Amino acid sequence: MLSKREVFDGVPEEYLSHKERYENAIRNSVVAFSLVRKMQEEGKTSINNYRDVVGGLLGSSVLRDGSPLGLHYIMFMPAILNQANEEQQEKWLPRAWNCSIIGSYAQTELGHGTFIRGLETTATYDAATKQFVLHSPTLTAYKWWPGGLGQTANYCIVVAQLYTKGQCHGIHSFIIQVRDEETHMPLPGIKIGEIGAKLGLNAVNNGFLGFDNYRIPRTNMLMKHAQVLEDGTYVKSRHSKLNYGAMVFVRVVIVFDMVNYLSKAVTIATRFSAVRRQCQLKAGETECQILDYVTQQHKLFVSIAAAHAFRITANKLWLTFNEVNEQLVEGNLQRLPELHALACCLKAVTTADTAACVERCRLACGGHGYMMSSSLPLTYGLVTAACTYEGENTVLLLQTARFLVKTYQQLDSKALTPTVAYLKTAAAERFCVGWSNTTEGIIRGFQVVAMRVIIMSTFNEEVQEMSRTVSPQLKEVLHQLVDLYCTYWALEKLSDLLLYTPISQKEVESLRLRYEETLTNLRPNAVGLVDAFDLRDEMLQSTLGSYDGRVYERLMEEAMKSPLNAEPMLQSTLGSYDGRVYERLMEEAMKSPLNAEPVNYTFHKYLKPFMQGKL
């Protein structure tokens, strides 16, 4: 095991250089993931449920700004599980599971992220040698972003346009070795490095990858869904989008990640708001807790309710994901479009709402929320990235809209899948005959809005589910959270409700009163509700949100650790007058100190012993 001394003990990551941050991340990651390997050996985690364990580690204080090994678990292994046939799984999964190989997932290119049918990397089959030739025809064809690829991974899943017998069959996945397992040097025909400093996740070691007519065996094409036979014959998949399966899985998992990040941020902000006293309600009185201000409650309480709403939604989505995947295994593809639309919608909505809520939590803490030591800026950096990766939010919402429009157009000719069944009810009868300022009334209002503008929004199953399984006291508080969440969004989306429902001005006024009553009712339970997230100080890593409330002493202790560093402002690679965006992105990437050396010392000292099970 590593001695405490070898880890940058006591110096917060913010004060490490870019290179030191990577080296620190490797040390922390091999220690953390050795724990996962120990749990595997003891049968405490399996290939089917490792995500909980890994997800907890990736969101923990040990790997607080991500890990160079994250993609190995987040996408490399799921891609093998989802896209490789049985023979390939037997070959690759054991080595991936015990980390004797470290993988990444290389789909996005400098020139394309959203439009994956436009990816430029080619994989051309050579029947004479039974090999695929991987090539990056242009600079924009270089893979750009894959986590861990910069200096860490020695294998990766590469998504490329498949050519055989002179015909293009679209994008397919391949497992490709990019570095020598002994020396970790890039293999001949491979151009590889890291892309440089980012807004956040600076420990992830995102990389770039270019191929120069690089040959791999035919059997390195992942062939669960489509195949290329030895003579070059292409056998197509039952459904063209089964190759997109890894993305659907990760979008589902991201919803769980948002629950963790939002719970942390609102715990920090709510506890700080109970400690912070500012201004007097009456002259001469003691300054009051800022948590007593309705404006502060308006900022924070909806985030507490959202964390619970997202947790319930994430669990429901996970059940749906497993149901649909069991059906896919039996050849029933009927619910795949619904799963895709659901995963797109909930990944986009939960990441966007969580980013907005985390920023609101930061703002609710005044200047102290702007301190890195509060952990709120770091959390914002992690969450806002999720609005972009695994499918940029705008584009994913368009995918959901496309599915809902199609569903609506087939309302009378096709049986509806469970999550959109409400569209038939909402369309069939005078669904919203009058407005009622109840949770059910608001949900029906949104269903009418959704029906009319084909936007899906409902979580009423969870309300019924909740009334069966909790004590009367807890039910009352949870109903207050549901009420708060509904009335908050009814007031936020008032224009839609006024346009599409018979809500009256008088009812809007009583809705506002009801909202403020709910804030007041929740106030006594606010700190208890965030304590219920049961997040230890080590997880929060926040001077503001510690359980003991010693905010000011901790702020001072952290401030005393600061060596003074000023990083020069960087010019923008994207906004240069000459438009040489891609060349500048690559030029800037090559300035990274990590790219100055072919192999970072941490490979031989830490990563290789870890991969050989010797750590």
Ligand SMILES: CC(C)(COP(=O)(O)OP(=O)(O)OC[C@H]1O[C@@H](n2cnc3c(N)ncnc32)[C@H](O)[C@@H]1OP(=O)(O)O)[C@@H](O)C(=O)NCCC(=O)NCCSC(=O)/C=C/CC(=O)O
């Ligand atoms: C935007 C996408 C989905 C468009 O894909 P495209 O092939 O162009 O499909 P169409 O828009 O033409 O729709 C055709 C048809 O296919 C259905 N469909 C699309 N995607 C899926 C899917 N995943 N599963 C099932 N079905 C799907 C669609 O509904 C249509 O059905 P119809 O019945 O209406 O015909 C695509 O380009 C896309 O997904 N773009 C986003 C790329 C992305 O997510 N990249 C992630 C890279 S990995 C990463 O970011 C890692 C991050 C690190 C980390 O997670 O930590």
Ligand SMILES: Cc1cc2nc3c(=O)[nH]c(=O)nc-3n(C[C@H](O)[C@H](O)[C@H](O)COP(=O)(O)OP(=O)(O)OC[C@H]3O[C@@H](n4cnc5c(N)ncnc54)[C@H](O)[C@@H]3O)c2cc1C
């Ligand atoms: C932190 C981080 C980690 C990542 N890790 C990985 C990884 O490990 N592996 C990997 O392969 N990729 C990874 N990515 C890349 C990520 O998947 C892409 O950034 C994402 O898919 C968006 O593609 P893009 O960056 O090309 O943006 P673009 O698709 O160019 O989007 C730019 C803008 O154009 C808009 N736009 C694009 N298409 C449309 C449309 N059809 N309609 C309307 N508007 C549109 C978008 O909404 C957006 O506002 C990572 C990204 C980040 C930020």
